[in-house]
Amino acid sequence: MIYRYDFGTPLETGAIVSDVPVCSGDIRHFTAETDSSGPVSLTIRPGRDDILFGLGETLRSMNKRGYLYRSWNMDDFSHTENKHGIYASHNLLLFTGECGLFGVYIDDPGDVRWDLGYTDIDLVRITSVNGNFSCYIIEEDSLTGICRTFRKLTGRSYIPPPWAFGYIQSRWGYASSEDAERVLNEHRTRHIPLDAVSMDIDYMDRYMDFTWDKDKIPDLKKLCADMRSRHARLIPIIDAGVKQLDGYSVYDEGAEKGFFCKKADGTDFVAGVWPGYSCFPDFFRPAVRTWFGRKYHAMMDAGIEGFWNDMNEPALFYTPEKLQEMRNKARELLKKDAPLTEYETLKHIGSDLPNNDEDYRRFYHVLNGKTVRHDTVHNIYGAHMTMAAAEGAKSFDPDKRFLLFSRSSFAGAHRCGGVWQGDNSSWWSHILLNLRMMPSLNMAGFLYCGADLGGFSCDTTEDLMTRWLQLGVFTPLMRNHSALGAREQEVYRFSTWQDMRSVIRVRYALIPYLYSEFMKCALTDSMMYRPLAFDYPEDPLACRVEDQVMLGEDCMIAPVYEQNARGRCVYLPEAMLMIRFRSPEDADLIPLGKGHHYIDLALNEFPLFIRRGHIIPLVKAAESTDDIDTSSLFLYGWIEKDTSFTIYDDDGFTTAPDLEKGLRHIQVSIRDGKAAAGSDGLSLSTDHLILM
């Protein structure tokens, strides 16, 4: 059940697809307080042990209790615990416990503060700074039900092509055809599976969107074709800012048509990003989205089938206005002889240049025909860039799925593309962060997601890379990506690359299953990754688990995330079969009862837990998704009686997949202590079923 309450004059965010009537009377669960200066707060006093889930792409634990979060999309690559928010805003928060079972969604495109027991451990206060928003209270009989209803409110999740589940190698620094081909060669030569190479900003001509440096990539079409012939693809980056350069057609057109965001004086807003001074498409206007979306066609024409959209918070390095302030401050300072002040001031002189609130108040959009200042709609900018890209893909080929993932996002964008979890670091704690964000992003509708495996900034280590890949096996987006200047971390650079290859090969053995689970979730508005509390709400131990996650209908994952660990404690909320993988061909099958277990896991081992009575199919590992043979399935599970399972498949391209048509039901029966399974046209191995 959904209850809608409007405060102030709500703005259209693009999140909502269902008409929900506005309720009159007091808001359920909360006390609403309106500040005469504008802000509106919703407060509630949950029980001391009540749990709060949600907020999508945020730092810290899955249970969000006890900290102060801020919905304010921000390009800040240093994800230390104290940060209040990062690149995305996902305003869905779930409550469970003494205070009830419900979700609250704040449909506000601007600044929202979530004081979840920070100021007062027993008080939750959600504040819309602008006070103009719709609030949806969702009541269902389960956490999963609340998230499903939220998806009905906001629309079906984006569906990528199956090759998006392949392994992707990326690096800030890959710039040329040679780079792409070398990376592909290094993988193919060693039989390390690979489906795509992704390229950061360096491939572009002077960082101009939709261009490529002809010296480095003389023939993009040929590069794409060559890679496709080797069963791989190229994924270029596109940034939000358009370089302000006369003669650059995208800029010229945008300027001429008035498609860029404007300042109060009507001139184009300009800020420095990678290309230098740039303009920012006003993605909220349908005509601008159509225009920008069609710009992707040039690269699609050349054979590109996937893009990552970046810098769309939007990140602003500096504006001419702030830069001038800084120059003036510096000049003033340099006149004096005041060493300490000078040191303190100069040391920090650039620190408020990027992404500052003042600059975000300096420009305007047109939203539904009305002029709105950027800061009131800041959080939906990146989402609308994703919508533009998705519209461009649709206009290019309405019958084909493209891979799209974005750094910044907001509800609504989940219908159009996936996300990666932003610019993380090569820190062990970020494996755990990766894991914890998966279910939170799923709650918000973002099913296709994953983090930069191995870590983006800082130098990775061989074991960190290995352990992180072992988690990446289970995330839809499985991309190894790192920053210019950080240690190079392609798996073939490490002495234990064969162990890493084994990890990636397990991924390929699981891809049909992962794709099947993904599609089931997408087509039934379900979550692929869930905190244990969603599946075992009556189990207080399960409800507090922060380092294990349910995967699909059948599985649980529990990665190792500490250096030098040779294992870890795992809590099983029910009996499960552990597959301890060393490779697809070399794995231990260990039935385990409900309760806490210490699991021994050498660096080259990682576990997958299958709920008792469930069966999952694996395939023979291949070197690309093109080469996966889905006609031979190896069944894994721990069953004691006849059972069945389903697996979904489709042509991988249809944009109108049909769940019922794609589902295959497979029956497994036990006769004389042996399992047997059969299905037309399928070869089914039951050798890995534990019967007892």
Add this chain to the structure above:
Amino acid sequence: MIYRYDFGTPLETGAIVSDVPVCSGDIRHFTAETDSSGPVSLTIRPGRDDILFGLGETLRSMNKRGYLYRSWNMDDFSHTENKHGIYASHNLLLFTGECGLFGVYIDDPGDVRWDLGYTDIDLVRITSVNGNFSCYIIEEDSLTGICRTFRKLTGRSYIPPPWAFGYIQSRWGYASSEDAERVLNEHRTRHIPLDAVSMDIDYMDRYMDFTWDKDKIPDLKKLCADMRSRHARLIPIIDAGVKQLDGYSVYDEGAEKGFFCKKADGTDFVAGVWPGYSCFPDFFRPAVRTWFGRKYHAMMDAGIEGFWNDMNEPALFYTPEKLQEMRNKARELLKKDAPLTEYETLKHIGSDLPNNDEDYRRFYHVLNGKTVRHDTVHNIYGAHMTMAAAEGAKSFDPDKRFLLFSRSSFAGAHRCGGVWQGDNSSWWSHILLNLRMMPSLNMAGFLYCGADLGGFSCDTTEDLMTRWLQLGVFTPLMRNHSALGAREQEVYRFSTWQDMRSVIRVRYALIPYLYSEFMKCALTDSMMYRPLAFDYPEDPLACRVEDQVMLGEDCMIAPVYEQNARGRCVYLPEAMLMIRFRSPEDADLIPLGKGHHYIDLALNEFPLFIRRGHIIPLVKAAESTDDIDTSSLFLYGWIEKDTSFTIYDDDGFTTAPDLEKGLRHIQVSIRDGKAAAGSDGLSLSTDHLILM
């Protein structure tokens, strides 16, 4: 057994107190490689599962395997995983596994790199950048034995007064008599135990060492006396840099006597720190130490009995030379119109100003009569400031113990004072960091240590403060300290302050026991905190435990370090009795067998594990160490037969404590299923002994 090998021309670090003859022939265990440009490397290939302990105050795990560390004392407050070192250098590394059981101590006062499987997962490379050092290889039959031998090599650990085990409230920002008295009042009114208030730099007159602002502290002697009458003390900070100001007697004297570090041209080296331009006492010269040490007397005269020495890496904010370079660079830049360059340059313009290598090559010391450039002896500067302070305390009153703790340190300083673990953050991960550093610091001889509870920088939360205090109960230095600008975190500021008070009261019930264990360790060259591997080397599970630590002879600790956790997994390498404390008066006693256990721990609960067959005594909690009554002991333990334990006590002031004289042996016998214990003049309660 100790083997000494000299490379190049070793410099005197002050670490070594025993004469060890130099061995001829090849170094044991390692391969030595000398680079013609100077550096000397020692390499070894340990087994893949061998464990490396040590390096004292460093980040990351207790097992140091797999990362690159650098001995280079650095004032860097952001302790993220990627950092290679922080404020101290403790060059002891222990190896255990296939490669053998031994320790290596690099007695090098300069830059040392520890590549412990970072570049190549199977290779350990220790590099002395200058190549002038003595290397000591220590072989004993246990990890504990190696550390004991290292202590024999470097001398007995510093012994603080017992009041140093009391609770200390600190804050960067306390500046006045009123501040100290208010903090004391707030604690005493609420019956929150407190032994000292510590003050950061703000109490000083213009940040000048050994001064206090007479407006804020009109009468220091009276303040000390007033606080002492209320059973509390004041602990002021002293910084390494002496303000360069004519008329300031410390500066005038130091300059006149030539006691400050000099540049190549013979003039005093000057750098900006808190007081602005400052000079740096050349602590390596005995006359300078004597001079500086005696400066503490003015404050001791007023009644001060403890100091913390800070900024002694030494931290350098800027030198006039670097500042001028920055000014020139800025001026040059401001002439051009190059926004991106300007942004990039100005944004980072101050970043290489503090603590840069170039400045550390700009000044000189006199060490044993020889002039040495700072960078070759950088890491022993702070240690020698501690030595100066200890010499000052001794010359003030040779029969009295003073509390001294320092930010920067090196072996040798452990004879003269303790350390705090530097400027951490209010991050949950830093509870674990605090725990992991305790045994590493103990290995290096630093027994008196602890971290800023609640976290120094960033904003703490109520539950983080609580959980961190629960660990702090067991660290010798138990200080709540936070930074200017961060959330105020005195326990009385939180709604659950009574729960926090209960935690601190448990500390006071344990102080006689903790002091006793500390003294036993100090007087027998043992470690008070040990990784489980030290006590259970044959137990491979115990050897990998990174979030539990052995405490003294009898106990193990295992703090909760995750937000919203209601418990945690604990591994017991043998049967133990868990005391689950809510307060000294309200605790559960739960006998647990060897193995993994999930322990339920609400926010107001924390555990202490006592090895089966061991007994520990608690006392009635008091509000200050002065008020602790050690004549009534409450015995806790899980025993099945007659047993005994010892407790050490002394007058708390003698600087020549005698272990045998201070030890009291107490016999506990079981008769008819009841325990009985008696000792002259002691009241002993056996109500908390579990017999079975």
